[in-house]
Amino acid sequence: MEKEKIKITNKLGLHARAAAKLSHLANNFSSNIFLVFNGDRVNAKSLLGILTLAAAVGNDIIIEADGEDEVEAVSGIKDLFERKFDEEN
């Protein structure tokens, strides 16, 4: 199991387009991937699941991955968060 905590830095937080990018990326990995926030744990491969977190800018979120490519999965998703979902360039 690979785990990493990350802060949401893009202005709009985990809104629809960001969640779509995240779930799209997560679907490229074979590992089971979850996002944990505020006591909730959702499947990172589910767009609507991610949206239910209603996570905003400034919130800390935990990325968890379990499987063959868990290291790549967590680092790939972390990178997407750090790039602010490529929406603030």
Added chain:
Amino acid sequence: MKIKGVVITHGELGRSLIDVAESILEQKSDLEFFKFGWDEDGSTIEKKIKVYLNKHKDAGIVIFTDMFGGSPANLSLRFNRPNVEIITGINLPGILKFLTYKDKKIVFKELLKIVRDGARDGISIISEYLGDRKNGKRKN
């Protein structure tokens, strides 16, 4: 089985649903839109549905309509058959579920349930939602 979808609604509702879903997913879809005009008797749409079904005979087809009991749904009921299913009262979460699941290896009937449940779960009373969240009763 390949899965296709068509949205039939009053006014431009269906077109907007498709446009917004495609913008969120940042990709074009093959969802089609048939507009049911206020002054129509349904014969034009009926022809369009027939052509569409003929064109995609080997596919599983979902016809999405805006409201159970509305003209688009009533007209679509005539085409209910094993490979053609109608989902009424479609909304944005439902369309997003459809577009993100339709190309996965999934049984047609199973996809219908996923879309229906996604559309239903997408409707929340926020005060209840926050209450459930606090009490740990919320499902994901």
